Structure formats: structure tokens, C-alpha cells
Amino acid sequence: MAREMQEETARIRRLRDKALESAGLAANPPQSAVFDRPDEGIGYRIGKVQKRAFDEIKGLRAKGLERRADNLPPADQWRMASVFSANDRFANSFGEDEFRAAAQTRFGVQLTCLKSFTNLPLKSNASAPDKFVDAFGSSIKNLRGQRVET
Numbered sequence: 001m002a003r004e005m006q007e008e009t010a011r012i013r014r015l016r017d018k019a020l021e022s023a024g025l026a027a028n029p030p031q032s033a034v035f036d037r038p039d040e041g042i043g044y045r046i047g048k049v050q051k052r053a054f055d056e057i058k059g060l061r062a063k064g065l066e067r068r069a070d071n072l073p074p075a076d077q078w079r080m081a082s083v084f085s086a087n088d089r090f091a092n093s094f095g096e097d098e099f100r101a102a103a104q105t106r107f108g109v110q111l112t113c114l115k116s117f118t119n120l121p122l123k124s125n126a127s128a129p130d131k132f133v134d135a136f137g138s139s140i141k142n143l144r145g146q147r148v149e150t
Contacts, residue, residue, distance in 0.1 A: 009039050012053055019057045022064030032056060077102035110135040 016035055020026045034046060034053045043049035069082035097113060104111050117133045131139045 009042055015057050019060035023060045111137050
């Protein structure tokens with residue numbers, strides 16, 4: 001076997017090992033038509049071996065991402081996007097503004113998107129007294145389900 005082929009085979013096996021580890025399957029890896037062969041026969045009688053190998057690695061990496069998302073707190077924006085992306089293809093597409101607001105909320109800093117609305121009154125249809133917009137967005141979050149005007 002040529003040295004370049006041995007190096008490429010070792011590299012692809014390392015990628016799979018990392019993907020198995022991130023998916024939590026390193027101790028008991030699933031069967032693989034591509035990787036369950038010795039290095040000398042790693043592509044023998046397998047059509048499009050490189051595509052099949054990388055498709056398998058991609059699937060293991062996706063399981064690793066799913067596993068890490070499940071370990072996040074239930075109210076975390078990134079966890080919710082990951083969990084709901086199975087049913088909604090747009091659930092995990094954050095724009096720049098949404099990402100910034102999610103990160104600022106997560107770290108408990110003032111929301112830049114509310115800067116121009118801070119200290120303006122909130123008029124709700126609830127019988128509670130009117131509130132004011134605070135820099136952290138807490139007053140808005142507390143008005144769940146109510147129609148709010150600024």
C-alpha cells in the first residue's frame with residue numbers, strides 16, 4: 001500500500017474516531033461496511049468509498065451535536081433551535097440580530113436592540129399598571145400573551 005494511501009486512511013479513521021467520541025459511541029461503535037475492514041482492504045468492492053465514509057462521519061457528527069444540545073439548559077436558545085429543527089427547517093437559522101439578542105440574554109447584559117426603547121412606557125391590555133421598557137427586556141418578557149404597544 002502506498003504511503004500516501006496509508007496516511008489518507010489513517011486520517012479518515014481519526015476523523016471517524018473523533019466523530020464517534022463526540023456522539024458517545026466510541027466504546028461501542030456501530031457496524032460499518034467501510035471502516036470494519038483492515039487498512040489494506042478499506043475500499044475493496046465498495047462503490048464511492050470516500051463519499052460513503054464521509055457520509056458516515058457526517059452522521060456521527062450530527063449525533064454529537066444533538067448530544068451536546070441535549071446537555072444545554074432547557075431554556076437555552078441554541079438547545080431550542082436544535083430540538084425544534086427536526087420539525088421546522090428554519091428553527092435554527094439565527095440572523096445577526098437574533099444571535100446577538102440571544103447571547104446578550106444568556107449572559108445577562110443589556111440588550112442593544114432595546115436601547116432606543118428603554119424607559120418608554122409599555123401599554124398593555126391587562127389591568128396591571130403600565131410598565132416601562134428596561135434595558136434587559138425583563139418587563140417585556142413578563143407580559144406573556146398580552147398585546148403590548150410602545
